[in-house]
Amino acid sequence: MTTAVGSLIEELRRGLGMSQDQLAARLNKLGNCTTMTRQLISRWENGYQGRKPGPRWLPHLATALEVPLHALESADVIRRSFLTSVAATAIAPAATADLLSHGFAAALHGGPSADDWQGRLYVYGQDYMSSGAEEIQRRLAADMVVLQQQIEGSRMWEVAARLSVLFAKTFPGSDAARTTTWYGMAAAAADRSDDRGTRVWVRGRAAIALGYEGASLAVAERLADQALAIDSRPSLGRLNAIMGKAHAAALRGDRRAALQLNDEGWRVFERVASPANAQSDYAVPEWRMNVFSSLLLARLGEEKRAEYAQEQARALLPPTLPRFATHLELHRGLMLAQAGDRRGGVAYARAALNALPADKQSLTLRLLLAEVEAA
Template identity: 45%
Template sequence: MTVGSQIRTLRLAHGWSERELADQLCRVSGHDTISKREVRRWELGNVTPGPFWLAHLACVLQVPEGVLNARRGDLLAVAGAITLVPAVASDLIGAGFATALWDRPTPDYWEARADEYGHLYMSLGTADVQRQLACDLIAVQSQLANPNVWATASRLVTLYGKTFADVPSKAADWYRTAVASADESGDLPARVWARAHSALTLAYWGTSLDEADAMADQALELSDRSTLGRLNACLAKAHIAALRDDKTAALNWLGQGTNIFDVVSSDDPLSDYAMPEWRMATISSLVLSRIGDERRAAEVQDVASRVLPESLPRFATHLELHRGLLLAKTGDKQGGVAYARAALDKLPAGRHSATLRAMMGEIKHATV
């Protein structure tokens, strides 16, 4: 089976026209250069999509990228993907109808559900929560007449965006949805938090910096109160400045964030929606490693290692990769890569995340 015939088979399994597939690709990639005609040329084999579009095709069509990359085709893998599509659709449709007809959870239920997901994400990671979260997002849509549910939905959507770390453009699209959902709620803290949390995630990943910068600026402009949202915005700005090699600005924003942290720090160590001491130290560690500040980085890394819960080995690996990045940024690139690789190899492969893989790439490309 050729790449083109695989694309056509999977497109039809989703029930999409050529135009609809093109629209999906434009939405996910952020580009408007793909037309119905181009999709048809791919499917007929007149043109083979390059790596960029293969990655986005795999994302949109819900298959591993390797399925579409295989020159000889992997009919069994494609057949498995086609079989999966109706199952996923069944779960999603069922969740929507059940909520609309029978369940009708209260706004308090959705708030508690969002808190639960915040803990699940930290302990299990993205792949384990993505499908379940998708079902709840379908269900919550039937209750969006309530402004309070819009605010909670924005939290759920933000977390859902994090599950697409492998496709940053798609994650950014979900973050824009989270921001719009928060705006629909009319709740100022929710509007600040959605922008700031999205900005911090993108900045931590080191991607979509212009969009992250704009979201952080919007959050800061909306309110000057010392809140978790404002803290996230300051930390996002610190990462963006560090990635743009502006050490002075990075330290300034990190200092502002530290002052706010003293006011709003959280006692909950295991939620994606909280900012406990170990997380503040871990985020600060990456900022300081990115600008090559050995003394300050070592200090916060020691703090993070001391207070990090044992149940979060993935984040212990984050810290080790920060140390590898610091080595690379201060002149020992080969040693930094080796240190980071050894740390990553110690973590079971099933616990590797897109964020860790991206960080490994950042270390390999680090410049002094």
């Protein structure tokens, strides 16, 4: 039976475009030996006879797969992980001094209160909808350097979990080593909060992000399944998890499951829908639910249903959120390409993305364009 560590090794290896032979060669070089083989990598990934990497190989695996060691050793998150991972995976060395200065200054003055952090969560939830990935990443990195010194109690772990999800979103889903590490830390931080709603939302948000982007589908499905198992009550977290599984099913070619999950998602949405004027990453109003369905149906070739979802989304979409209007245009480009007009679909999608100011573009949009180009 595949182990959690084995699944993670395989997912990270594939995300880096590395074969089992290549990983074995890299590990031999790191360990200055010749004992590692493709067969042993395969046994680790498949959990053959309970095989898993021992203490000798874990540090080398962490280096080879470009993740912190604790991500392979356990799902536990310690405060130091936030500072270490921010500095190691996101921030250029030239900015490290500014980050540390920001963190030490906050420590000397006591740092923001729990209520202050909740307020910052609210602001980030709104800003995510319209700001570019680079701006959000820079601001989050600075705040998380401060936050890692203050994580005590359930409310602060909730803040850490939700900010970690947003931080993961600032990396492309195809960058599996970074995104899966941060989503894993977000889930572990949510577990520390002891709040079921947070635990479900964090996993569901990660699942829909990865499923929508068409990246790390095994991780998306695993996080979605965890969310659904934690709490069966209708919630936005559960809705996100269902739609994440739906997109993963569509991309795996399971049309029937994708459509069933889409219908289930709408049933949950009818019970937990956010207000129409809600503009936050923590909300799913009707226009956003239609955006989720629009891409899913476009991927499945359900043109009439996809067009209807796009019409409903456009009618309700606030004009202050042009990035999501661009999402809908890329969905249409995908439909054109899949229908046989690949050149026209790609041109349509590129024009739509180019019409959006560069500082408003997201990594998700670029992944969607790549999907249209590959249709």
